[in-house]
Amino acid sequence: MFYGLNSFIKRILPKRFFYRSLIIVAAPIVLGQIIITVVFLDSIWIKANKGMTKSLSGEVRTIVEIYKNENKENINLITNLYSKNFDFVITFKKEESLPSIKMERKISPMDRSLRRELKMHFDNFWFDTKSYKEIVDLRIQINNDILQIFFPKNKIAPSSVRIFVLWVTLPSFLLIFIAIIFLKNQTRPIINLAKIAEKFGRGDQEAEFRPSGALEIRQAGYEFERMRKRISAHLNQRSEMLSGISHDLRTPLTRLKLQLAFLKEKEISQKMSADIDEMEKMLNEYLDFSSSRNKDKRENFDINILLQDIIIKYLNKNIYFVNSEKIKIYGNHNAIKRVFVNIIDNALTYGKKIEINSKKLKNQILIFIEDDGPGIPVKEYVNVFKAFYRIDKSRSQNKSGVGLGLSIANDIIKSHGGSITLSSGEKLKGLKVKISLPY
Numbered sequence: 147m148f149y150g151l152n153s154f155i156k157r158i159l160p161k162r163f164f165y166r167s168l169i170i171v172a173a174p175i176v177l178g179q180i181i182i183t184v185v186f187l188d189s190i191w192i193k194a195n196k197g198m199t200k201s202l203s204g205e206v207r208t209i210v211e212i213y214k215n216e217n218k219e220n221i222n223l224i225t226n227l228y229s230k231n232f233d234f235v236i237t238f239k240k241e242e243s244l245p246s247i248k249m250e251r252k253i254s255p256m257d258r259s260l261r262r263e264l265k266m267h268f269d270n271f272w273f274d275t276k277s278y279k280e281i282v283d284l285r286i287q288i289n290n291d292i293l294q295i296f297f298p299k300n301k302i303a304p305s306s307v308r309i310f311v312l313w314v315t316l317p318s319f320l321l322i323f324i325a326i327i328f329l330k331n332q333t334r335p336i337i338n339l340a341k342i343a344e345k346f347g348r349g350d351q352e353a354e355f356r357p358s359g360a361l362e363i364r365q366a367g368y369e370f371e372r373m374r375k376r377i378s379a380h381l382n383q384r385s386e387m388l389s390g391i392s393h394d395l396r397t398p399l400t401r402l403k404l405q406l407a408f409l410k411e412k413e414i415s416q417k418m419s420a421d422i423d424e425m426e427k428m429l430n431e432y433l434d435f436s437s438s439r440n441k442d443k444r445e446n447f448d449i450n451i452l453l454q455d456i457i458i459k460y461l462n463k464n465i466y467f468v469n470s471e472k473i474k475i476y477g478n479h480n481a482i483k484r485v486f487v488n489i490i491d492n493a494l495t496y497g498k499k500i501e502i503n504s505k506k507l508k509n510q511i512l513i514f515i516e517d518d519g520p521g522i523p524v525k526e527y528v529n530v531f532k533a534f535y536r537i538d539k540s541r542s543q544n545k546s547g548v549g550l551g552l553s554i555a556n557d558i559i560k561s562h563g564g565s566i567t568l569s570s571g572e573k574l575k576g577l578k579v580k581i582s583l584p585y
Contacts, residue, residue: 209234210293213238233297244271244287270286284297346374481561488552494517510583515579517571
């Protein structure tokens with residue numbers, strides 16, 4: 147039971163910290179004002195209204211008694227006194243009846259109080275509180291005559307209600323407005339911290355960040371900045387180490403190549419040269435993997451133009467590209483290019499035909515690369531993104547490569563906030579690579 151209630155509350159509550167904080171601040175203010183208003187209406191306004199209505203009912207009852215028992219001269223005298231001292235306008239209408247259309251408002255406290263008091267003393271009456279702004283029209287049936295009385299509304303309704311409502315609502319709105327301003331200032335550092343963390347996760351290490359806000363938020367910002375510097379130093383150290391290893395290994399490999407050139411056994415020389423070339427290519431792949439999060443600046447570019455430029459360089463008529471729409475994204479041009487080159491190289495290694503398609507959705511871009519090769523078993527879809535993992539079946543170990551192509555592609559796409567997934571091809575029946583990138 148409590149779990150279901152908790153889930154329901156989580157669903158209806160806003161997800162953002164600012165709006166949750168605003169509810170925490172505004173809810174007690176609004177609840178307090180509602181309680182104050184209800185207490186005021188119950189204990190002050192309704193009681194005052196009831197007392198004023200009872201007093202008016204007594205005055206009207208007095209006029210009716212005078213009309214029934216006194217002569218015409220006394221009636222005129224008392225009518226004039228009421229008009230002078232109580233702001234009553236009294237009219238006697240002979241041989242008339244009450245209007246058939248009721249003008250009472252059922253939800254009005256003023257109408258309810260007036261109807262309740264009049265009902266206790268008169269059988270036939272009619273009143274209208276809405277036709278006139280500041281006046282009430284009251285009519286009482288006395289035999290075949292009508293006693294019509296016009297009197298001010300302030301005789302049955304306290305005039306301070308509107309002022310009270312104004313003083314209740316205005317401070318509430320003012321307090322909520324001040325709370326919104328303060329909450330905006332308090333949540334802005336958290337939003338900035340989230341944005342800088344997102345940029346850092348995408349590989350943008352040059353983004354500037356200055357911790358601000360409350361002490362706890364500022365401390366979290368300082369700790370994040372220290373962590374970012376440590377990670378950046380670690381990544382730079384890794385790249386420099388692999389670059390040094392590559393440089394150190396290339397020197398003896400070059401000497402081996404020169405020594406092989408002087409061998410008389412050409413067949414052995416060619417085989418050993420092929421092994422050395424493969425070792426060099428492996429070194430290059432290691433460097434690509436280590437520098438997949440490089441420091442190239444990000445820019446806006448058209449991804450379809452990038453794909454077309456890549457396809458042209460292959461000079462392959464069996465690569466088909468289906469899209470002419472302009473799709474611009476913000477990212478690392480060289481890194482994204484490396485992703486497409488790696489995937490197309492793999493597709494050409496195992497297949498003959500490739501179809502590339504791009505699609506622009508509401509907040510993301512989809513790129514599909516499908517080949518007609520043997521494909522990959524479904525159980526291997528996750529494994530092929532692991533570094534140095536190679537399949538020994540349909541896509542067996544090829545002439546070159548160490549299983550880093552898809553690892554590098556996956557690392558680059560994730561650093562741009564996207565994803566890369568594999569599936570069986572629908573048209574060419576091979577492997578279908580789906581790349582999703584935000585824009």
